Amino acid sequence: MAGQYINLLASILLLLAFAMLSQRRIKSLINLFMIQGMTLVANTVVIASTTGQTHLYYSALLTLTLKVVILPWILYRMIRQLNVEWDVETLINIPSTMLVGIAIVIISFNLALPISHLAGTITRGTIGIAMACVLLSLLMMITRSKAISQVIGFLSMENGLFFAATSTTYGMPMVVELGVALDVLVGVLILGVFFFQIREKFESLDLKHLEKTEEE
Amino acid sequence: MNGLPMDLIVSAALFWIALGLVGLVAQKKPSFVRNAIFPLGALAGAIVAVSAFFSSGVETAVSFLGLPDLPFHLRLDSLSAFFLFILGSATFGISLYATGYFRNEEKHIGTLCLEYHVFLAAMTFVLLADDAFLFMVSWEAMALSSYFLVTTDHKIPEIRRAGFIYLLMAHVGAISILLYFGSMGGDYGFDAMRKTHLSGMQATFAFLLAFFGFGAKAGMLPLHVWLPEAHPAAPSPVSALMSGVMLKTAVYGLLRVLFDLLHMQVWWWGVVILATGLSTALFGAVFSAVQSDMKRLLAYSSVENIGIIFVGIGLTVIFKAYAMNSLAALALVATLYHCLNHAFFKSLLFLCTGSVLHATGERNLGKLGGLIHKMPWVAWTALIGSLAIAGLPPLNGFVSEWLLLQAFLFTPGLPHSYLNMLIPVAAAALVLTGAAAGYVMVKFYGIIFLGQPREEKLREAKSSGKWERAGFLWLAAGCVLLGLVPFFVIDHLAGVSNFLVGASLENRDWLFLAPISSERASYSPLLFLIVTLSAIGLAFIAVRRFYHGRVRREIPWNCGYPVWNARMQDTSEGFGQPIRQIFDPFFKVGRELPSPFDSKPRYSAKTEDKFWYWIYIPFGRAAEYFAGLFGKIQQGRILVYLLYNFVTLIVLLLIVQ
Numbered sequence: 001m002a003g004q005y006i007n008l009l010a011s012i013l014l015l016l017a018f019a020m021l022s023q024r025r026i027k028s029l030i031n032l033f034m035i036q037g038m039t040l041v042a043n044t045v046v047i048a049s050t051t052g053q054t055h056l057y058y059s060a061l062l063t064l065t066l067k068v069v070i071l072p073w074i075l076y077r078m079i080r081q082l083n084v085e086w087d088v089e090t091l092i093n094i095p096s097t098m099l100v101g102i103a104i105v106i107i108s109f110n111l112a113l114p115i116s117h118l119a120g121t122i123t124r125g126t127i128g129i130a131m132a133c134v135l136l137s138l139l140m141m142i143t144r145s146k147a148i149s150q151v152i153g154f155l156s157m158e159n160g161l162f163f164a165a166t167s168t169t170y171g172m173p174m175v176v177e178l179g180v181a182l183d184v185l186v187g188v189l190i191l192g193v194f195f196f197q198i199r200e201k202f203e204s205l206d207l208k209h210l211e212k213t214e215e216e
Numbered sequence: 217m218n219g220l221p222m223d224l225i226v227s228a229a230l231f232w233i234a235l236g237l238v239g240l241v242a243q244k245k246p247s248f249v250r251n252a253i254f255p256l257g258a259l260a261g262a263i264v265a266v267s268a269f270f271s272s273g274v275e276t277a278v279s280f281l282g283l284p285d286l287p288f289h290l291r292l293d294s295l296s297a298f299f300l301f302i303l304g305s306a307t308f309g310i311s312l313y314a315t316g317y318f319r320n321e322e323k324h325i326g327t328l329c330l331e332y333h334v335f336l337a338a339m340t341f342v343l344l345a346d347d348a349f350l351f352m353v354s355w356e357a358m359a360l361s362s363y364f365l366v367t368t369d370h371k372i373p374e375i376r377r378a379g380f381i382y383l384l385m386a387h388v389g390a391i392s393i394l395l396y397f398g399s400m401g402g403d404y405g406f407d408a409m410r411k412t413h414l415s416g417m418q419a420t421f422a423f424l425l426a427f428f429g430f431g432a433k434a435g436m437l438p439l440h441v442w443l444p445e446a447h448p449a450a451p452s453p454v455s456a457l458m459s460g461v462m463l464k465t466a467v468y469g470l471l472r473v474l475f476d477l478l479h480m481q482v483w484w485w486g487v488v489i490l491a492t493g494l495s496t497a498l499f500g501a502v503f504s505a506v507q508s509d510m511k512r513l514l515a516y517s518s519v520e521n522i523g524i525i526f527v528g529i530g531l532t533v534i535f536k537a538y539a540m541n542s543l544a545a546l547a548l549v550a551t552l553y554h555c556l557n558h559a560f561f562k563s564l565l566f567l568c569t570g571s572v573l574h575a576t577g578e579r580n581l582g583k584l585g586g587l588i589h590k591m592p593w594v595a596w597t598a599l600i601g602s603l604a605i606a607g608l609p610p611l612n613g614f615v616s617e618w619l620l621l622q623a624f625l626f627t628p629g630l631p632h633s634y635l636n637m638l639i640p641v642a643a644a645a646l647v648l649t650g651a652a653a654g655y656v657m658v659k660f661y662g663i664i665f666l667g668q669p670r671e672e673k674l675r676e677a678k679s680s681g682k683w684e685r686a687g688f689l690w691l692a693a694g695c696v697l698l699g700l701v702p703f704f705v706i707d708h709l710a711g712v713s714n715f716l717v718g719a720s721l722e723n724r725d726w727l728f729l730a731p732i733s734s735e736r737a738s739y740s741p742l743l744f745l746i747v748t749l750s751a752i753g754l755a756f757i758a759v760r761r762f763y764h765g766r767v768r769r770e771i772p773w774n775c776g777y778p779v780w781n782a783r784m785q786d787t788s789e790g791f792g793q794p795i796r797q798i799f800d801p802f803f804k805v806g807r808e809l810p811s812p813f814d815s816k817p818r819y820s821a822k823t824e825d826k827f828w829y830w831i832y833i834p835f836g837r838a839a840e841y842f843a844g845l846f847g848k849i850q851q852g853r854i855l856v857y858l859l860y861n862f863v864t865l866i867v868l869l870l871i872v873q
Contacts, residue, residue: 107866111873135866142858150854 002050009043010126017136022094030075037067108132126167133160221271222292228260229340236333243326258311265304268297291346294711299468306460306559313567313687314453335361348397348404359386365454366446378445385442389432396425409477426473433466434522437496438827447515452570459518460563475716486533493526501652502799506792506823508581510569521558541719549709550619557612564601564691575677581788586669590677595665597688602661604695606654610741612698659791668782700741789821
């Protein structure tokens with residue numbers, strides 16, 4: 001029974017990754033990121049209740065505060081201050097990106113096969129999805145040109161990693177998780193500072209202005 | 217006594233570093249730095265020389281320096297002691313000289329003092345190192361400190377270029393040495409390497425890497441290009457140190473690798489070293505004959521001498537590979553003797569050019585001349601150095617070259633038909649090199665010191681100061697003594713040759729030097745000197761007795777012309793012209809001929825090294841081309857870089873799967 005819940009949540013996660021890949025609006029991207037966080041929380045709670053690993057509850061609580069409340073809030077505030085709330089990104093050819101994404105999912109499932117055989121957890125079928133989420137987020141970073149969407153891609157990559165960790169080994173040790181959470185938080189804050197600096201310098205958040213950094 | 221020499225040498229090296237730091241701190245008081253620190257450095261050099269001379273047996277130590285769990289290992293054995301003796305004794309003279317010389321360099325005396333003494337300490341540690349880690353660290357410290365010394369006048373673009381070439385070659389060599397250490401079985405200690413037994417292929421590979429690496433530092437053909445650039449660029453005491461001592465560290469490294477770290481020698485390795493050495497020697501001699509810059513001429517002469525040393529090493533390897541140990545000992549002793557000699561006479565000559573440069577501001581031979589009247593000290597000591605380097609008895613250059621030729625005379629006994637036919641040809645080529653070296657020295661000495669001053673300003677040239685004279689005297693005395701009493705040196709070298717090739721020269725007679733047996737060949741420099749002196753004395757008395765006594769004093773090279781001037785003398789280009797004609801295919805000559813209407817015609821010919829065009833420029837172009845190809849993937853776009861990451865990740869994942 002629990003296995004089916006987990007599979008459902010995993011497929012939602014994958015779907016969200018694809019949704020992010022094709023989403024043009026930055027604000028909707030943040031929403032999607034928040035939903036991704038919620039799915040993760042639900043997934044962690046389900047695993048915790050099935051396996052009786054109590055530390056996963058703390059982990060879920062941490063994810064909830066950080067990835068559903070604090071980070072989206074910071075990001076919302078940021079886009080409001082930067083006045084990019086309603087910005088629309090021009091994406092290159094969404095259908096072909098989708099096709100690449102599908103290829104990546106297939107590759108990930110193939111790659112995950114041997115690991116799933118080794119893992120003894122009830123969630124072992126979802127390792128492929130976790131890996132696909134990581135790679136799709138990376139793909140999303142590649143196809144975006146706005147700095148904020150890149151940061152969101154980076155954060156959702158971290159989500160995928162977290163998902164992979166919970167599904168292979170029932171989560172990392174609490175200390176590691178706390179450390180990672182803090183890193184992500186600090187990382188976002190620092191990147192926020194960078195956004196303002198970039199904005200001030202180039203009057204835009206588009207990364208093409210940074211391309212002059214190439215050595216002449 | 218045991219352990220003391222090592223302690224003294226290490227303390228001297230650390231003392232050098234301390235002196236350098238003091239010099240840097242006290243750079244506001246340049247006269248203090250010069251007059252106190254450099255003589256103290258010379259004293260430390262003397263301590264190194266004396267303690268290396270009296271060290272016996274093998275001493276090892278583990279230093280407190282180094283990384284955690286990776287301490288530096290030090291070892292003083294007869295080989296390193298001999299090279300430390302070279303270092304110390306040459307440094308003593310050069311540092312004394314530097315005290316006087318650097319009075320014109322007071323602007324950056326602080327950094328100069330630091331680099332100079334760090335350079336000395338680094339060379340000491342190269343010679344003491346007993347593990348690859350310390351060896352590489354001090355090797356690099358040596359390369360870097362000498363790079364900064366070379367680029368002392370970094371405001372001049374040519375000097376910056378020379379420094380760059382030097383640094384580049386030093387690093388190419390260092391990479392090769394590092395790879396060599398990597399190929400020696402994985403452990404970084406020399407002790408472990410001694411116990412490693414590589415298979416034939418691996419050993420050959422290791423040898424080639426080491427040969428390339430140390431050859432680049434020594435100035436072996438075709439890796440010699442940095443030498444004629446860097447030596448003229450550096451201040452003269454530094455050129456003296458680099459040519460006299462630093463090149464020897466490369467020889468030391470090669471000997472250490474060949475006879476100590478590798479457990480076997482293959483005869484064709486010896487042939488490779490011998491052939492390279494021979495072509496290096498010939499090349500150096502021919503090129504130094506056509507140079508018109510005096511320091512460049514000496515730099516090419518260093519190339520030549522390194523070639524001779526390599527020939528000796530090659531011969532040693534061949535004899536050792538056929539287990540002819542006593543002949544290997546002969547060749548080895550000749551090689552080591554030549555290292556010592558070269559340290560003395562080449563340092564001496566570089567210091568002389570330094571004094572000439574200071575007095576006249578000229579390096580170009582075409583603008584010098586007649587300096588023997590103005591700078592008698594420099595001229596007479598330079599005469600000793602020139603005679604020694606030309607290999608004339610009874611000075612030291614003759615002894616080592618004679619020993620080497622003696623070793624060649626035994627090559628027909630080699631159990632290999634091609635070798636015993638071909639190596640005598642090599643001996644002939646070596647003799648040709650010696651003759652060319654003599655030619656070069658006649659040119660060097662004659663054009664700078666004899667004849668008439670070619671420029672007006674030379675008439676105001678001042679002689680050298682007392683510190684410079686002390687340096688000259690020490691090095692010239694070394695040239696004479698090493699030539700007159702070879703017995704003691706060879707006696708001392710027995711330890712090294714026993715250690716490296718398992719045999720030593722049996723030479724019981726202190727008056728006659730007879731390397732193999734007195735029936736075959738023997739040489740007595742003292743007797744030679746006495747006979748020569750008495751012959752000269754007799755001739756002098758005879759002339760005084762029978763000559764009518766009417767003397768007319770004339771200006772040199774007057775030749776009975778009623779009108780004469782300095783431009784009627786033979787020029788350096790003119791002197792080198794026959795060599796340039798004979799060896800024409802080796803050179804790329806750019807001539808500048810005066811027009812017939814020129815009132816002050818000047819002829820100049822610039823000879824260039826064809827190796828630039830054969831190897832370096834094509835290589836540089838290829839490197840640039842490939843760098844351009846790689847440059848294409850460097851787009852400067854973050855998204856593209858992310859894509860590279862992504863693709864690499866996917867590909868690696870697929871491979872791992």
